[in-house]
Amino acid sequence: MVKPVILTVDDDADVLQAVARDLRQQYGDRFRIIRADSGATAIEATQKLKLRNEPVALFLVDQRMPQMSGVEFLEQALQIFPEAKRVLLTAYADTDAAIRAINSTQIDYYLLKPWNPPEEKLFPVLNDLLDDWLASFRPAFDGIRVIGNRWSPQSHDMKDFLARNQIPYQWLDIELSEAAQQLATFANCDRLSLPLVLFSDGSSLIQPSIAQVAEKIGLRTQAEKPFYDLIIVGGGPAGLAAAVYGASEGLHTVMIEREAPGGQAGTSSRIENYLGFPSGLSGNDLARRAVTQARRFGVEILSPQEVTGIRVEDPYRFITLSDGSEISCHALILALGVSWRRLDVPGLDRLTGAGVYYGAAQTEALTCQGEDVYIVGGANSAGQAAMYFSKYARQVTMLVRGESLTKSMSQYLIEQIAETPNITVQPHSSVVEAKGETSLEAIAIDTAGEVKMVPATSLFIFIGAVPRTEWLHGAVECDERGFIFTGAALKTGTSQPSTHRPKGWRLDRDPYLLETNIPGVFAVGDVRHGSVKRVASGVGEGSICVQFVHQYLANVGS
Structure with a gap:
């Protein structure tokens, strides 16, 4: 101290x-x-x-x-x-x-x-x-302090980055805290230059980039070596499972994550049907445990770092990082996960991060104390978020396109929502417009053809997911939506699965179950065509994929 x-x-x-x-x-x-x-x-x-x-x-x-x-x-x-x-x-x-x-x-x-x-x-x-x-005397918080504005997208991104990377921090709202105003004055930071990030060593950064903060707090973004036995792109449950199994079985492994280990699952407020945790656990908790386990086995984790390209020079596979550098490997696992699909509604893009959020955004829960919160979506992620926000918000309203939650949500969540007095499920409803100058002020809701404008300061959206595989196109075969074909589902010029080997496939054997059209390049988890979008499924695929990696490595050059 x-x-x-x-x-x-x-x-x-x-x-x-x-x-x-x-x-x-x-x-x-x-x-x-x-x-x-x-x-x-x-x-x-x-x-x-x-x-x-x-x-x-x-x-x-x-x-x-x-x-x-x-x-x-x-x-x-x-x-x-x-x-x-x-x-x-x-x-x-x-x-x-x-x-x-x-x-x-x-x-x-x-x-x-x-x-x-x-x-x-x-x-x-x-x-x-x-x-x-x-x-x-009560000791002050000993860690990073973030001074910002609740309605600032940059402030939200900074909080979300620190929270998802499990970096303890203290949030001080410039509009509500005299201490925040005082500290900003001492640091010569005006309100247009927020967020202000104060570090425990006495240094500070004004309106820093995520990369600057990552470097300051010691997150690794550069690879230690130019070559690895196994490179894993993506740090969600599938990627973390592959990293743990790969490293524990002797493969020199590096995992590269664009945002934060845990992926989309890491933002889940509560996962109650994951095997071995009868009381449930948060996605952040699961990610923390998995990262600790991976590091114990020697996995090198690069985060935040983005992969922008792939090329093959047999027997090596090369990936290009966002800074232009390259690293190579014998085997590559694509565990890219997915991102929340954007809702194409007037006003939403402009207010994203300023009252409109994609995903659970647990970092915003405390700021919703005593307010009305709207959630768009009817699947498990939306249900988990509704339960989480119900602890803080005065009222949580779930806007669901269908007639009920039964077709898209697990029964245990449906029962919990029904028993929570401050959660309302509004079927046949969708958001058609968002209004506000600098932050969300109101949303227009279409319910069975009747449009009504209601006051709203917080809107959280969970409407499905899309893969981020644009950088793979032309190299790795994907379906029309961008999900990666593997194994028997690999296409040969059409969007339909085929029993024929992929075009350009030169090996005598068929692709392994999780192998793409490029030998030694595998895909697991939500980004894979036909995968089951569940945390346990991603963990299972990441685990068993390492066995196919071993089989591939055993035959390289033979």
Whole structure:
């Protein structure tokens, strides 16, 4: 834990050195002693301490200083650290000013100079004040602080990135928190330049990119080596399972994830039908456990990092990263997962991240306290989100195109939703328009042909998924929607499965069950054509795919 600070201020260098020496001798093991030779210097130091989230326990300040007296300094310092104890050092002639300051500045004590011997005239007073301060002191949050605006897409993206990568952080809304406004002022950050990210080492970044923050907090985005036995593209349940099994069976493995390990499943607020967890677990919890397991077996994880290209030079497979670098491997597993499908409705794109969100967006739940929340979709992800938001929102309304939830949602979720009094399911309904200047203010809902405009500040959308496989086209065979063909479903010029071998396939054997049209390149999980869109299915495919990788590697070059 960071030591609380005792800040002493005096323009007389000899006095300042003496008081700092005495303070360090008596309190240096428990407190950090900082000294300043003027009120202006001390104010600057105090602001920096606030930005670094280091608490000040006590100000020990000389009254008679040029430009800024001790009382004038304390008046400003107390606005920054109002809980700090305040002591004036005065000459005999200044006692009247010190007494007046007890009322005007609420100083706790004044001491006459000289204070020798300190054991009698200094330490007993400070001991009492510091003990009193420590009795009510609660350590500040020791981690990243994000200062932003609730309705800022950039602020939302930063919170979502940190949360999904399981980086502890504290959110401070510039509109609601005086502390946030104060910190932004100290950091010379105006409201148009948010978010402001403050790090525990005292540094800060104004409106940083995700890549800048990732580098700052030590996430790995560059590969350690140019070649691997196995490269896995995608860090959802399928990719994580493949990474665990590949590395545990001796393959030098790297996993590359575009956003955060856990993929789309990592945003699920609650998964209650996953084998072995009778009480359920969150997607974030599952991702955390899997990442820990993968790293224990030596998997190298690059995140956030994006793959932009693929090429083959037998017996090697090469991938290109977003920075233009290449790494190669013998075997490649595509576990790209899917992204939420966008709702093509007037106003939504402009307000995405400012009241309109795709996915569970757990980072926004607390900000919805006591508000009405609308959820579009009727599958499990929408149901899990509805249950999660019901803990915070006044009312949760699920807008479902069909007549009920029975065709698209697990029965356990349907029963939970029915038993939750502040969740309403509105069938035959869809959003047809969103309105708002800088944030979502209202949505138009079409219910069985009748359109009604209702006030809304938060809309969460779960309407199916689309693969991000554009960069594979021309190399890896995909269906008309972009899902990757594997095994017996590989096409030969049509969208229908065929029993013939893929065009250009040069091996005597048929493709393995999860193998694409390129030998040694496999696809697993939601991105695979015909896959079952469930977490357990993705984990299963990722696990068994490693067996096909071993079979492929055993025959490479034979």
